[in-house]
Amino acid sequence: MAVHRILALLFAMAVPMAGAVPVQAAEADHPEARPYDESRAAMVDVALALARAAMSRKRAILVMGANWCHDSRGLAGWFATPRFAEMLGSRYEIAYVDVGHPQEGEGRNIDIAQRFGIAEIVGTPTVLVLSPEGALLNAETAPTWRNAASRSEDDIFGYFAAFTPE
Template identity: 40%
Template structure:
């Protein structure tokens, strides 16, 4: 029941009429490589990293994907592990410039989130995924940034579909 409700919620968290994402090889998170990735560099300069990723995205005509989270967060690590799956990894590399931003326990790099209108616990927790148009530096998914904060209730394919839904 919880999985069904999460799938329904995810449907409303993505644009309508979106094509499904690349088919992923893992039917469940139990099939992801272990240990799960620790995707957030706790010593990185987030502002510099985001600015550089935005410049690359703009130059390469890609979207900017800013992944806000922490290595303590299971949902963040499941998302990172799913994004490393063959097929999805290649799709994401073609369509997005991806940058991860460590937010600690909601006490670090909050200025990056605030720049895009997020505050407190980012409207639902982490991971918060910001899909940004690099030309205008505006969110393409306002109100839907925390849609993957309960990633563990979804499937790897549902995550793939959500990530693909923002690409034209």
């Protein structure tokens, strides 16, 4: 019983964090958002996303990026649009993890990616799709998002829609 109370408390605390990410004016043909916060306790955010996913039987998305990264901002911007928010919100729990500048040896939170089998962050964003149990489902494509800002809205939408049934 105590475990259920703790999970309920964690879920209640996490719901406000799962709110909408503000969308900013696009620098190109896509919206942008800056949800990456280096001061956040990334391990806690990931643990909460995984706990919510397990409770709701949704999948989790861990977006490992940074506000300095055009592609990270672009993907986060798409996620914040109504079209994506509706689909993602019904199928996924999302956590944004700030990774700093891993390509320059100034990375942070890389241990989170390593926990799921991604040895290093070679580009940002790196996007992990996890089962409700926390198993990595997109090991081959997780590091391929460093061109997210140049991908089409429909391609991005289709990628994430394909991981779960409606």
